Amino acid sequence: MIAVLGLGFVGLTTALGFSKKGFRVRGFDVDKTKAGVIASGKIPFFEADMQEVLDEQLNHNFTVSDTLADAVSNSKVVFLCVGTPSDEKGKADLTYLLAAVGDILKSVQKGSKKIIVVKSTVPPSTTRDYVIPFIESKGFKIGEDVIVANNPEFLREGHAWKDFIEPDRIVIGTQDDYAKTVLGEIYAPFAVPVHYVSLNTGEFIKYLSNTLLSTLISYSNEMSMIAMTIGDIDTRKAFQILHEDKRWGEDKTCMMASYAFPGCGFGGYCLPKDTQAMAYKAGEFGYNAKILKDVLAVNAEIKPFWIEQITENLPKTATIGVLGLSFKPHSDDIRQTPAKAFLEQLLAKGYTNIVVYDPIANDLFDRTYKLPLTYKNSVKEVAECADVVAVVTAWPEFKEQKALLNGKKVFDLRYCL
Numbered sequence: 001m002i003a004v005l006g007l008g009f010v011g012l013t014t015a016l017g018f019s020k021k022g023f024r025v026r027g028f029d030v031d032k033t034k035a036g037v038i039a040s041g042k043i044p045f046f047e048a049d050m051q052e053v054l055d056e057q058l059n060h061n062f063t064v065s066d067t068l069a070d071a072v073s074n075s076k077v078v079f080l081c082v083g084t085p086s087d088e089k090g091k092a093d094l095t096y097l098l099a100a101v102g103d104i105l106k107s108v109q110k111g112s113k114k115i116i117v118v119k120s121t122v123p124p125s126t127t128r129d130y131v132i133p134f135i136e137s138k139g140f141k142i143g144e145d146v147i148v149a150n151n152p153e154f155l156r157e158g159h160a161w162k163d164f165i166e167p168d169r170i171v172i173g174t175q176d177d178y179a180k181t182v183l184g185e186i187y188a189p190f191a192v193p194v195h196y197v198s199l200n201t202g203e204f205i206k207y208l209s210n211t212l213l214s215t216l217i218s219y220s221n222e223m224s225m226i227a228m229t230i231g232d233i234d235t236r237k238a239f240q241i242l243h244e245d246k247r248w249g250e251d252k253t254c255m256m257a258s259y260a261f262p263g264c265g266f267g268g269y270c271l272p273k274d275t276q277a278m279a280y281k282a283g284e285f286g287y288n289a290k291i292l293k294d295v296l297a298v299n300a301e302i303k304p305f306w307i308e309q310i311t312e313n314l315p316k317t318a319t320i321g322v323l324g325l326s327f328k329p330h331s332d333d334i335r336q337t338p339a340k341a342f343l344e345q346l347l348a349k350g351y352t353n354i355v356v357y358d359p360i361a362n363d364l365f366d367r368t369y370k371l372p373l374t375y376k377n378s379v380k381e382v383a384e385c386a387d388v389v390a391v392v393t394a395w396p397e398f399k400e401q402k403a404l405l406n407g408k409k410v411f412d413l414r415y416c417l
């Protein structure tokens, strides 16, 4: 029996994934509204395939618990999938994680060897320096009462289900043999390599992955800014030719090549906060993470750079159309979406006639950020009233309908049309 705490993008996918593989899973979320939506049979965010799996698994292998105690006391293993946002300095905020661990301990019997698996992304040394001392400070013995492991999650939003159910590899950070056996059994049905590593190594691998991705993106954006500054360079073509190097691999849509491509910056819940948290953690240990700091600086710089291009000779009375609000296509996630900073900066420059359209994120963006924008229901509606158009998220429908933009000045910030 498995408990999953936190039923967000990662937690709900994890819970349904284990459930699909035949394990009995109890999920719990402190957000009663979200838990209620899931218990009533609905996925609270947009993610392909997940609704069908919830329809199939809810109240069969997967149930939503009303209390954390119900989920935890009925399970051998507890997967922690709570948020780990960054604070204003960029440091990973462990408040939710430690609160959840504290709550779990209230339902742990001494000697029960309850396995707590941190699936949330936490900087290397977090389990060793914070989670284990916290558990010990509550009078629990590591290895006897509680065993702690980590199991970083590599799923991509927009492909969460497929990535979880068909992972490339599994990483388990623990030195405890019992935890290795139990977690090995849980992951056996996935039939992929399972790597057992130290706690710090498990945590580090996740940041190794995410900071490489953010570095590739900022590298590409810096090169695109250089190209635009020099002029007479076909940036998109140049990157496409770069990708023809066979070392990038064949499938350009999901391989590293898709990150070595210019745009208007990375966003979402993971790359910005994880790059910040890694740089911060390195600093705490006395190492100045120069590349990571520049990766973040370039990510900030790319938006005003584009805005300069768009607003050159553009009167303040002009209507600017913006296509795309979510941080990436096939997702309605607007956390740290580049569109937010981009729109705020346009507004701050005095452009108040802005019309926007996103295929699925209009309402959420409006409710969350409350910016003075006019929301439209299609590319056509934007095209009808905008003087210039900026494409900020690479939704396929924008390319499919690009004929509607004929005759307009279009700034393709994602090189996707």
Ligand SMILES: NC(=O)c1ccc[n+]([C@@H]2O[C@H](COP(=O)([O-])OP(=O)(O)OC[C@H]3O[C@@H](n4cnc5c(N)ncnc54)[C@H](O)[C@@H]3O)[C@@H](O)[C@H]2O)c1
Residues within 6 Å of the ligand: 005, 006, 007, 008, 009, 010, 011, 028, 029, 030, 031, 034, 068, 081, 082, 083, 084, 096, 099, 100, 103, 119, 120, 121, 122, 153, 154, 155, 156, 157, 269, 270
């Ligand atoms: N989103 C991604 O693409 C992704 C991918 C890999 C790893 N991660 C990592 O996974 C973690 C979760 O990310 P997410 O995107 O799913 O976040 P999320 O905000 O969508 O979900 C987190 C959930 O945890 C719940 N929660 C908070 N405290 C709780 C508690 N004490 N008990 C039970 N539930 C609690 C919240 O209500 C929320 O629903 C983060 O550390 C993130 O960095 C995210």
